[in-house]
Amino acid sequence: MASPSMIPAPRAGLAPAADLTLRPATMLQRAFSALANWNDRYRQRIHLAQLDERMLRDMGLTRADAVGEYDKPFWRG
Numbered sequence: 001m002a003s004p005s006m007i008p009a010p011r012a013g014l015a016p017a018a019d020l021t022l023r024p025a026t027m028l029q030r031a032f033s034a035l036a037n038w039n040d041r042y043r044q045r046i047h048l049a050q051l052d053e054r055m056l057r058d059m060g061l062t063r064a065d066a067v068g069e070y071d072k073p074f075w076r077g
Contacts, residue, residue: 042074 049070051059056066 038074041077045070045072045074 048066051066053063056063
């Protein structure tokens with residue numbers, strides 16, 4: 001019989017190999033979620049660019065901060 005020290009301990013955070021495969025429904029959900037997030041970022045950045053100086057100051061931002069955020073591509077967080 002093997003001693004307890006010879007039995008490898010289970011590693012935390014690792015799933016069994018069967019759980020690593022992605023089903024088409026899961027991939028579709030992830031794609032839809034990414035598209036929704038990208039759309040939200042796009043709309044929020046447009047809104048941010050339209051704010052006046054007073055509103056930006058209330059949020060603790062400068063015009064340069066707003067322009068820097070607006071200039072980011074929609075896929076960058």
